[in-house]
Structures are given as C-alpha cells and as structure tokens.
Amino acid sequence: MTQPHHAKSLDLVFAALADPTRRAILEMLLEDDMAVTDVAEPFEMSLAAVSKHLTLLMRAGLIAQEKRGRVKWCKLEPDAMRAASIWMQGFGQFEALDLDGLERFLEAELNETDDTHPT
Amino acid sequence: MTQPHHAKSLDLVFAALADPTRRAILEMLLEDDMAVTDVAEPFEMSLAAVSKHLTLLMRAGLIAQEKRGRVKWCKLEPDAMRAASIWMQGFGQFEALDLDGLERFLEAELNETDDTHPT
DNA sequence: CCTTTGGTCAACCATTTGGTTGAATATAGT
DNA sequence: ACTATATTCAACCAAATGGTTGACCAAAGG
Numbered sequence: 654m655t656q657p658h659h660a661k662s663l664d665l666v667f668a669a670l671a672d673p674t675r676r677a678i679l680e681m682l683l684e685d686d687m688a689v690t691d692v693a694e695p696f697e698m699s700l701a702a703v704s705k706h707l708t709l710l711m712r713a714g715l716i717a718q719e720k721r722g723r724v725k726w727c728k729l730e731p732d733a734m735r736a737a738s739i740w741m742q743g744f745g746q747f748e749a750l751d752l753d754g755l756e757r758f759l760e761a762e763l764n765e766t767d768d769t770h771p772t
Numbered sequence: 773m774t775q776p777h778h779a780k781s782l783d784l785v786f787a788a789l790a791d792p793t794r795r796a797i798l799e800m801l802l803e804d805d806m807a808v809t810d811v812a813e814p815f816e817m818s819l820a821a822v823s824k825h826l827t828l829l830m831r832a833g834l835i836a837q838e839k840r841g842r843v844k845w846c847k848l849e850p851d852a853m854r855a856a857s858i859w860m861q862g863f864g865q866f867e868a869l870d871l872d873g874l875e876r877f878l879e880a881e882l883n884e885t886d887d888t889h890p891t
Numbered sequence: 892c893c894t895t896t897g898g899t900c901a902a903c904c905a906t907t908t909g910g911t912t913g914a915a916t917a918t919a920g921t
Numbered sequence: 922a923c924t925a926t927a928t929t930c931a932a933c934c935a936a937a938t939g940g941t942t943g944a945c946c947a948a949a950g951g
Contacts, residue, residue, distance in 0.1 A: 667790035671783055672909085676859070683863060690927060702910055704929060709908090723918040723927050731863040740795070741857045744802060745850030791939085809897060821940055823899065828938095842897050842948040 662714065666737045669713035674698075675706050682716060682729040689718075689725050781833065785856045788832035793817075794825050801835060801848040808837075808844050 669675055678692055693703035707727060710716045714733035719726050788794055797811055812822035826846060829835045833852035838845050 663795065664790055664792060667786050668908095670856075670860075671786035671790055673783060674909090676782065679863065688927080689929095698909085699911065700928075701912085701930085705909075708929095720928090725928065729863065734860050734863050737789075738857065738860045741789075741853050741860070744798065744848070744853050745857075787938095793939090807897080808899095817939090818941065819898070820900085820942085824939075827899095839898095844898065 662733075663737055663740060665713040666715065666733055669709050669715055670737075672706070672709075674703075675710055678703075678706060678710065678727075679715060679729065682727060686726050686728045689727060692727055781852075782856055782859060784828075784832040785834065785852055788828050788834055789856075791825070791828075793822075794829055797822075797825060797829065797846075798834060798848065801846060805845050805847045808846060811846055 670679075674696060677696075681687060681692060681695075689704060689707060690700065692707065693700045696703055707716065707718065711718060715730055717728050717730050719728065789798075793815060796815075800806060800811065800814075808823060808826060809819065811826065812819045815822055826835065826837065830837060834849055836847050836849050838847065
C-alpha cells in the first residue's frame with residue numbers, strides 16, 4: 654500500500670463531515686467541551702446513535718475523548734481539518750478566511766440544524 | 773423542510789470529497805477539461821463506475837458536464853467548494869492559504885493516488 | 892447501412908452507514 | 922449492598938456506496 658497516511662485521513666475527515674448531525678456536534682464542541690450525554694441531548698435520536706457518530710468523529714481525528722470518572726468528555730480537535738482545508742484551497746482561489754461569508758454561513762447552519770436537533 | 777439549501781449541499785460536497793477516486797478526478801480536472809472516457813482512462817475500474825462518480829460530483833455541483841457531439845465534457849466547478857471551505861475555516865485558525873503546506877500536500881496526494889489510478 | 896465509439900442504464904452484489912432496541916459494563920451516590 | 926447514571930456493545934434493519942457486467946442509445950465514420 655503506497656497510501657501515505659494522507660489519503661485515508663482525508664477520506665475519514667470528509668466522510669465525517671458529510672453528515673449534518675456530526676457537523677452540528679462539531680459546532681457545539683466549538684463552544685465548549687461536553688460529555689457524551691450532553692452532546693446527545695439536543696438530538697432526536699438515541700444516545701447509542703450519537704455515540705456512534707462520536708466514534709466516527711474520533712476515528713477521523715476531529716475530536717478527542719477523555720474519560721474522567723464515569724463521564725467521557727468530548728473535545729474538539731480542529732487540527733484534523735487542516736489537511737482537508739488545505740486540500741480544498743488548492744481549488745478555486747476563494748480568498749481564505751472570508752469572515753463575512755463565514756459569519757452568514759455559520760448562522761445559516763445553526764438555524765438549519767434545527768431540523769436535526771430541534772430545541 | 774426547513775433545510776435551507778446550505779446543509780444538503782454541504783452533505784453532498786463533503787460526501788463527494790470523501791472518496792479518493794473522486795478527489796483524483798477533481799485534481800485531473802484542475803489541469804484541464806476532459807471527456808468522460810479520458811477521465812476514466814487512468815483508473816483501474818470500469819467506465820460505468822467512473823460515470824457514477826461523475827454523477828455524484830455533478831450532484832454535488834463540483835463539476836459541470838456539457839455534451840458536444842457524442843462527447844461529454846467535464847469541467848471543474850470549484851465554487852461549489854466555497855461553502856464547505858468556509859465552513860471548515862470556522863474551526864481552528866489554520867491560516868488560510870498555507871501555500872507551503874498546500875504544495876507538500878498536493879504532491880503527496882498525487883503520489884498516493886497512484887494506488888487509485890496507476891500509470 | 893453497418894460498425895465503432897462515447898456514455899448511460901439496469902440489475903446485481905458486498906460493504907458501509909445511520910438508525911433502532913435491549914443487554915452489558917463501569918462508576919457514583921445513598 | 923443497592924440503585925441510578927453514563928456509556929458502550931450486539932444484533933438487527935433499511936438505505937446508500939462502490940463496484941461489476943451486459944444491454945442499450947446516440948453520434949460519427951466508413
């Protein structure tokens with residue numbers, strides 16, 4: 654296998670990001686570290702389902718989990734996005750860090766994920 | 773469906789990017805527009821399989837296809853990556869446009885995709 | 892008209908994904 | 922020791938992926 658670490662990791666990262674629930678989780682973790690149960694709370698699905706999503710995010714390296722007591726804390730690991738982000742920037746010269754667009758976009762995402770985790 | 777254009781499109785774009793064959797195709801199209809058959813040539817899989825990949829890339833908006841004569845030309849549509857790229861930049865402040873990293877990375881990607889389309 | 896070329900479609904197959912439920916495990920609280 | 926909480930595991934299911942093959946349609950070229 655010539656596959657040098659990179660490709661597989663891109664696969665995992667992009668695949669992980671391809672699900673709205675998982676993206677919503679990442680956005681939640683952007684604000685604070687959270688326990689699994691708290692991560693799951695806003696979603697209309699079983700805890701086990703969310704646990705699986707977290708496993709995928711782990712394997713993609715996008716989060717880290719640390720067990721303290723009986724609680725497992727989830728923490729964003731944003732560096733895992735670097736490679737993917739850099740890869741994308743090879744296409745189109747969308748100027749990096751369009752803060753304005755970013756803001757509009759994140760807001761839209763947050764509204765829209767009401768679908769996924771209505772509260 | 774409250775889902776406002778954005779989420780679905782992020783789903784499709786990220787999912788499309790999660791496959792090494794599809795990423796390789798996009799990299800090829802970065803250099804030039806190509807006919808379907810020519811896109812398929814380097815890969816060790818059937819034309820039909822590549823055709824399916826192209827369909828996914830189309831639905832994600834990452835490429836456009838135009839039929840001229842009996843040949844269908846594929847053209848990169850890099851704007852479709854914008855939203856996804858911007859979304860990712862909301863995490864980690866990896867400075868946008870790390871050209872050095874980009875260069876190393878694309879090179880690695882190109883080597884490694886020899887797995888996928890050995891020539 | 893016949894044949895080749897370009898490309899998709901349809902049916903099929905194995906694997907993965909996203910979800911469920913119910914049981915299992917581990918730690919905390921009383 | 923018992924109970925409640927936090928989390929995963931296991932078995933299952935439906936749907937989507939990534940691939941195959943063979944038939945099919947459309948456009949050139951002789």
